[in-house]
Amino acid sequence: MRGSREPGWGWGRCTPSPMLFVSLLLSAAPLGLLGEETRQVSLEVIPGGPGSPKNLLHIRAVGTNSTLHYVWSSLGPPAVLLVATNTPHSSLSVNWSVLLSPEPEEGGLMVVPKDSIQFSSALVFTRLLEFDSTHVSKGPAELPGKPYPPYSLAEFSWDRINGSLDPATLSATFRGRPRDDPAKAFANGSLAFRVQAFSGPGRPSQPPRLLHTANTSQLEVALVGVSPRGNRSLFGLEVATLSQGPSCPFLQEQHSIDDEYAPAVFQLEQLLWGSGPSGFMQWRPVAFSQKQGSRESALPCQLSPLHLTLTYPLPQSPIVRAFFGPQTFCAFNLTFGAPTGPGYWDQLYLSWSMLLGVGSPPVDALSPLVLGIMAVALGTPGLMLLGGGLILLLRHTRYSEYQPLN
């Protein structure tokens, strides 16, 4: 667990003294990553000219001293670029002809001015996995069951996002199904990536109710109505991210005492791209097999270790390649559910949420209700004992004063 977690925005408010400024520079925490309390968020679908739909969504979250750019796209596998700059005036420029070339070069996608970039990284959702949980394989890798051939998300066709864009909730949905689906598994179903940005801190009403800030955005992955290939199929998602040289980003599991917002889930998983406050991906290891997200529909969410993907090729994301150039990737698998208990098969529904952001990951604090109850519960008997003791003491002394008269 990490020690002090200064809420990022606290820094932005005070005018730092020169000493503090120097120490800040020394601590190598770029200013743009320190976060802001509120941001002006705008969603923009960048038109890609005529032809087949080219979903490119640019979410721009502007604070007083910084800008966050989230670029979501379903060109290739669904992917997101996260870029933080230390100026409120940075902007995204897209060169479609480069971006759409078979092997896009670096520069097809740019955030300018380039020297304002404090942090950048990317996530690529490469494959939808499916396992037959009734046949537990005894291989070296601890798979949750016998794997079926995975669905490559690069070979999905995605609906136009323009229709799903909702400026009120700052959200948009990428909904897709395989281009080639001979088994008609997706005839009545789809895989959806709902992305949402936030202009200020808060907490959604749907479990797992992750605490969000203006420095984060949320992704909810939902698999709905897809026919599983087995009676008790477990689904999973392969997620890839940029490696940092020879090593992978840091996966961290936090234990907490607080499960008030996600009943019976005491863990918080985090993928951290740097040792200081940089970028992070945060989620609770829980998925839900019902839309209401009640506790009886909660599915455990297993996480495989993060590994470099040198041995097998991952589907490439054009936007990641156009921004970073050729890169190596680290990947991990998330699997949802267990062979027994509730599962996707109950209602052909599965949803899982995560946060993506910069700065220090949000940390849950005890709710005011809990603190209030504790204060009353501990305060009342204590006060009673104190007050009663005083009264008795007073009475006792009065009583003993009378005694000599007898």
Place this chain on the structure above:
Amino acid sequence: MHEEEEARALLAGGPGEAGRGPPSAPAAAGVLPALCDPSRLAHRLLVLALMCFLGFGSYFCYDNPAALQTQIQRDMQVNTTKFMLLYAWYSWPNVVLCFFGGFLIDRVFGIRWGTIIFSCIVCIGQVVFALGGIFNAFWLMQFGRFIFGIGGESLAVAQNTYAVSWFKGKELNLVFGLQLSMARIGSTVNINLMGWLYATMEASLGSAGYTVLGVTLLIGGITCILSLLCAFALAYLDRRAERILHKEQGKTGEVIKLTDVKDFSFPLWLIFLVCVCYYVAVFPFIGLGKVFFMEKFKFSSQAASAINSVVYIISASLSPVFGLLVDKTGRNIIWVLCAVAVTLVSHMMLAFTLWNPWIAMCLLGVSYSLLACALWPMVAYVVPEHQLGTAYGFMQSIQNLGLAIISIIAGIILDTRGYLFLEVFFIACVSMSLLSVVLLYLVNRARGGNLNFSAKQREEIKLSHTE
């Protein structure tokens, strides 16, 4: 729960008069082995063994849901709120039956038939509970628990009556202690055995789901059959002893007059409040404990069972010690205060720390045993003897009412707000209990009551009364 016997264990005693047969009666005593001679110790020990096993079945099955929480919730597809109804349904009939158990035994059935009938009801309840599993009907399971509740608590009263009838003036306190320990052992064995039994059945039946659950519960019901057999054996031996020794059929001697309630003093109501607020933070917690330890502290199923039953193990071994301690020192309110405060600390440790929960659970076990030994005898100090039956009946009734309601609330809280909030809720209950103890202490001090006398003071008062 079956706390009345804890009370009796500490109150009982007195001059012996029953069971002293005329020396001429067993003329053939020399021929009869000691085991078959009702006037001999060996025979009484046989009876004692039967008495202990008489209660074993119902104690074993009472906590079946706690031992199989994950399996029940998974196989029956119920949330925690519905799961906790299994405990609530056990408590509901006892809100009323606490007043009538004694009456039914004394006036309607007699001790022998009463015991047999209550044992039968317990068996039927457990079988219906199990059938609910086999037929995948959760309402049937609830109904089974309701029937089980009708028999369970009254059977405890019958068990006590037998004990008094056979051991009054002899080894009565020891017998009560042993019965209580046996009850706790029953709960402990259940909590640690049922999960394993379920896994074994699952492997041998080759399938999972509600059938396995039902069959497992049905096998658990064998303990109830065992208890029923004990009831028959006791009835036979009791009749035989009556014939040989001209011993009278035992009576609870409980006189319940509901109109006495208006005479209950303020301290007595405070004692009731302490009792109900305390027990609702212990038994529903144990009912939900196993999954809590698995989720929050990542315990294995077996380890979670073990830690969940540690309260009962400690209680089984420490109750006699604390009984003696409270007897020798007096000062009941202080002991109760300590017990409630330690329980508060242990719940706070479980809620707000990730420390090894064995520490907190052991503290809970110790404080629970201490509370039982110090709280229940207090009733006798604030109530005239002829109202004692009513007072204890009322105390148990309120306790069952509290358990029924809080079980449901606890389930709802867990489903919607999680374990932390549930623990905070239990802390609030314990703190309500603490508040009542403090108030009781102050009221007792202000009124010059006898509740907090030391053993020496009690002795002096007793002497001055007899003079």
